[in-house]
Amino acid sequence: MTAAAARPRLRTALHVLVVAVGVAVAAGLSAAVLKWLLDVATELILEKLVALPMSASAWAGPIPRGSGWLLPAVVAAGLLATAWVGRIGRGTINGTDGVIAAVNSRDLTGLDARGGTTKLVGTVLTLGTGGSAGTEGPVAQIAASAGAVVTRWARLPEYWAAVLVGCAMGGGVAALFQTPVGGALFAAEILRRRGLSPRMILPAAVCAPIAFAVFVAIHGRHPMFGTVTLGPLLDPVSTGVLAAVGLPCAVLAWVYVAALRTGSAVRAARPGRMALVAVSAGAVVGLIGIVVPASLSTGYAAAGATLSATVVLAAPLWLLALAPVAKIVTTAVTLNTGGAGGVFGPAMVAGAFTGALAWRLASEAGVPVGAPAVFVVAGLAACVAAAARVPLTAIALATESVGATVPPVGLVLAVFVATLVTRGVVLFPSQANGGERTRPPHQRISVLWKRKSGKGDPGGMRESGFSGRSGAGVSTAIGCARRTESPTVGQVADLSAVDLAQLAPPDDPVMTALIDRAVERRAAAGIVFAGHNSNSGA
Numbered sequence: 001m002t003a004a005a006a007r008p009r010l011r012t013a014l015h016v017l018v019v020a021v022g023v024a025v026a027a028g029l030s031a032a033v034l035k036w037l038l039d040v041a042t043e044l045i046l047e048k049l050v051a052l053p054m055s056a057s058a059w060a061g062p063i064p065r066g067s068g069w070l071l072p073a074v075v076a077a078g079l080l081a082t083a084w085v086g087r088i089g090r091g092t093i094n095g096t097d098g099v100i101a102a103v104n105s106r107d108l109t110g111l112d113a114r115g116g117t118t119k120l121v122g123t124v125l126t127l128g129t130g131g132s133a134g135t136e137g138p139v140a141q142i143a144a145s146a147g148a149v150v151t152r153w154a155r156l157p158e159y160w161a162a163v164l165v166g167c168a169m170g171g172g173v174a175a176l177f178q179t180p181v182g183g184a185l186f187a188a189e190i191l192r193r194r195g196l197s198p199r200m201i202l203p204a205a206v207c208a209p210i211a212f213a214v215f216v217a218i219h220g221r222h223p224m225f226g227t228v229t230l231g232p233l234l235d236p237v238s239t240g241v242l243a244a245v246g247l248p249c250a251v252l253a254w255v256y257v258a259a260l261r262t263g264s265a266v267r268a269a270r271p272g273r274m275a276l277v278a279v280s281a282g283a284v285v286g287l288i289g290i291v292v293p294a295s296l297s298t299g300y301a302a303a304g305a306t307l308s309a310t311v312v313l314a315a316p317l318w319l320l321a322l323a324p325v326a327k328i329v330t331t332a333v334t335l336n337t338g339g340a341g342g343v344f345g346p347a348m349v350a351g352a353f354t355g356a357l358a359w360r361l362a363s364e365a366g367v368p369v370g371a372p373a374v375f376v377v378a379g380l381a382a383c384v385a386a387a388a389r390v391p392l393t394a395i396a397l398a399t400e401s402v403g404a405t406v407p408p409v410g411l412v413l414a415v416f417v418a419t420l421v422t423r424g425v426v427l428f429p430s431q432a433n434g435g436e437r438t439r440p441p442h443q444r445i446s447v448l449w450k451r452k453s454g455k456g457d458p459g460g461m462r463e464s465g466f467s468g469r470s471g472a473g474v475s476t477a478i479g480c481a482r483r484t485e486s487p488t489v490g491q492v493a494d495l496s497a498v499d500l501a502q503l504a505p506p507d508d509p510v511m512t513a514l515i516d517r518a519v520e521r522r523a524a525a526g527i528v529f530a531g532h533n534s535n536s537g538a
Contacts, residue, residue, distance in 0.1 A: 019150060023167060023168045030172055075285050077129065082338050096136065100430040103166040103169070103191060167208070170188070170200075171183060175212050178221065178222065188204050234408070242413060246382045246415065246417030249382035257427050277338070294323045295331075303352035306376045324354050327353070348383065351383025353379070378414040399411070
């Protein structure tokens with residue numbers, strides 16, 4: 001390649017790098033603003049107005065008498081206010097699953113400042129008043145919206161815009177959870193149900209640490225659950241017990257996803273009466289929270305409390321067993337009745353209590369399992385990995401959240417046991433099932449063309465057209481919806497009315513035979529032959 005030919009590519013690379021830094025900074029600032037507003041709302045409403053004890057040890061047991069009588073009313077008011085605010089953001093992308101769908105389809109039009117601001121305000125109202133949800137969904141959407149605004153301002157091509165918006169999502173998680181490695185893996189792993197997205201690995205590795213550094217510069221460096229020792233990397237007894245913890249976490253993940261889907265189906269079947277539903281749901285969540293405080297707000301303080309052996313041994317067994325179920329119920333009720341928040345965090349809390357319960361039972365049975373911290377962290381990671389299909393992210397996030405650097409072997413085994421058992425569980429339906437990009441819903445690709453092209457998947461065909469012996473002429477006339485920079489990106493022309501026999505090159509008998517078979521099958525199979533104009537840059 002000549003120097004003159006290399007200059008445009010170098011300019012493009014530098015342009016993308018500069019925009020990536022801007023996107024990462026925007027993600028870090030978004031996480032910082034979200035944390036600050038949540039801290040203020042929690043202090044003013046839950047601590048001062050409701051007089052709710054917010055220390056980690058207090059959240060590990062029932063709320064004392066006289067402290068929580070106002071709680072149901074406050075949660076109800078918060079859900080009602082969130083539901084009204086949510087009306088402003090209708091028509092925009094919502095939550096982690098919405099961002100995943102936008103990045104996979106490269107359609108970022110729904111990610112804008114209005115949607116991000118609405119999510120920010122709604123999350124603060126929901127979590128600040130005690131509604132149950134997580135913070136990863138809000139920070140993912142807010143950071144992705146900010147990143148999308150930056151990429152539009154910089155006029156990036158849609159491919160790089162989608163990549164950097166995905167990096168912004170991971171950068172927001174890296175910043176708010178203070179897990180730079182976990183955030184980078186989150187951006188690369190959350191887009192697919194299995195494995196990492198190759199296009200995201202390097203950009204995410206650049207953006208996540210920058211977003212983390214911006215956040216730390218504002219709020220300081222504090223691991224999510226403090227600094228805790230996880231014990232030896234390999235202990236024969238505890239490793240075996242930890243691997244077994246993956247099984248109840250897998251069951252819990254299945255129940256959690258089923259509860260969210262059931263709540264969503266009920267809401268869809270009975271729309272309307274928003275105010276009555278929000279107030280009733282808030283009262284239910286508040287009443288449950290009086291008995292099980294871990295089910296309120298994010299629940300991160302309660303999960304952090306279980307790292308202490310003193311707290312776990314002092315807590316009633318019924319409370320340790322009930323906490324995961326209560327967290328699942330309050331989260332499903334909150335998010336399906338107008339509340340705003342993420343679904344990632346509640347899985348962490350439920351898994352943490354499951355790990356604490358496993359440690360308590362093993363300890364009372366006389367099994368030498370050491371301290372409860374590794375069990376809590378393993379349960380946290382296993383439940384998240386099983387529900388969200390992100391085993392590597394879960395391991396890194398759980399390890400970094402307690403200030404550790406290397407995960408114990410038992411933790412890794414628990415995660416992979418839970419992930420293997422729950423192969424069919426999907427928390428985020430928009431995750432790509434094995435490909436980098438999802439096919440537009442109105443496009444169907446003939447397997448005959450796939451065989452001719454020699455490509456292994458339709459995604460590769462869409463990117464590069466056909467590479468068969470028929471040459472560029474046939475790939476121009478008949479092909480897959482190749483991405484271009486024209487305004488008609490994603491549109492697929494239906495050539496069902498075209499005489500396909502006329503498109504066969506006269507010197508290619510293989511292609512002629514394929515077209516003859518396609519003509520015979522077209523009406524019966526409903527195959528649509530997609531094409532694009534040769535003047536569109538194909």
